[in-house]
Amino acid sequence: MNRLIVLMIFIGIPSGVIAAAEDICRDTQDAVRVLCLLGGKGASGLSADVIARYQLIFSSIDQDGDGYATRDEYVKQGRYLNEQSRAGIFRASDRDGDQVLSAKEYVENRIITDEAKEIFWGLQMDDNNTVDHSELAKALAHVDGVNVDAIFRQFDINEDDQWQMIEFLQVWGNLARQDSDWVDFNKAKNESSIFSSQETMDSPPSSSNR
Numbered sequence: 001m002n003r004l005i006v007l008m009i010f011i012g013i014p015s016g017v018i019a020a021a022e023d024i025c026r027d028t029q030d031a032v033r034v035l036c037l038l039g040g041k042g043a044s045g046l047s048a049d050v051i052a053r054y055q056l057i058f059s060s061i062d063q064d065g066d067g068y069a070t071r072d073e074y075v076k077q078g079r080y081l082n083e084q085s086r087a088g089i090f091r092a093s094d095r096d097g098d099q100v101l102s103a104k105e106y107v108e109n110r111i112i113t114d115e116a117k118e119i120f121w122g123l124q125m126d127d128n129n130t131v132d133h134s135e136l137a138k139a140l141a142h143v144d145g146v147n148v149d150a151i152f153r154q155f156d157i158n159e160d161d162q163w164q165m166i167e168f169l170q171v172w173g174n175l176a177r178q179d180s181d182w183v184d185f186n187k188a189k190n191e192s193s194i195f196s197s198q199e200t201m202d203s204p205p206s207s208s209n210r
């Protein structure tokens with residue numbers, strides 16, 4: 001069983017075993033059940049090394065090392081995408097609205113959006129950068145009793161019968177954040193926690209447990 005789960009994490013859920021995915025999702029909270037059906041796992045699907053890497057990236061953004069990424073550090077001095085995109089990510093990540101990103105806010109946002117992007121690209125089978133109803137239906141074909149229409153409408157905010165990445169990320173993020181377990185990076189696999197020691201924050205990611 002463990003081997004199957006590990007396999008699915010690395011290669012995605014093959015269509016033949018999606019019925020099994022429904023069993024796995026049965027115990028998830030209502031808000032994140034749809035994320036689970038789409039193949040999401042939240043923090044529990046990540047290794048502690050990935051979390052440590054997110055933490056390292058945060059440390060490089062937090063140039064003065066005060067534990068927070070200010071708007072200046074993230075938006076003005078950032079190098080990822082463009083300034084407008086960084087401003088949007090900053091707003092979405094700053095959950096408590098105090099105008100700075102804590103490491104926790106940054107890491108949670110990475111857990112949510114990195115997985116959502118991967119799943120979005122996995123769903124869209126042609127190259128038009130959107131997901132349509134038939135693509136979703138195909139992905140969920142082997143899940144008994146799933147309401148494809150309802151899921152499709154849930155993410156199609158602008159009701160144009162396609163999923164665009166931006167609306168998908170928005171709905172995914174809203175659902176993920178309704179379940180604190182989903183983004184709890186202490187649930188990442190293996191025992192190490194990113195806040196357990198200064199050493200973890202200052203050293204490069206390791207591929208082995210200490």
Ligand SMILES: [Ca+2]
Nearest residue numbers: 062066068069
């Ligand atoms: Ca700072």
Ligand SMILES: [Ca+2]
Nearest residue numbers: 094098100101
């Ligand atoms: Ca904040």
Ligand SMILES: [Ca+2]
Nearest residue numbers: 156160162164
């Ligand atoms: Ca749409």
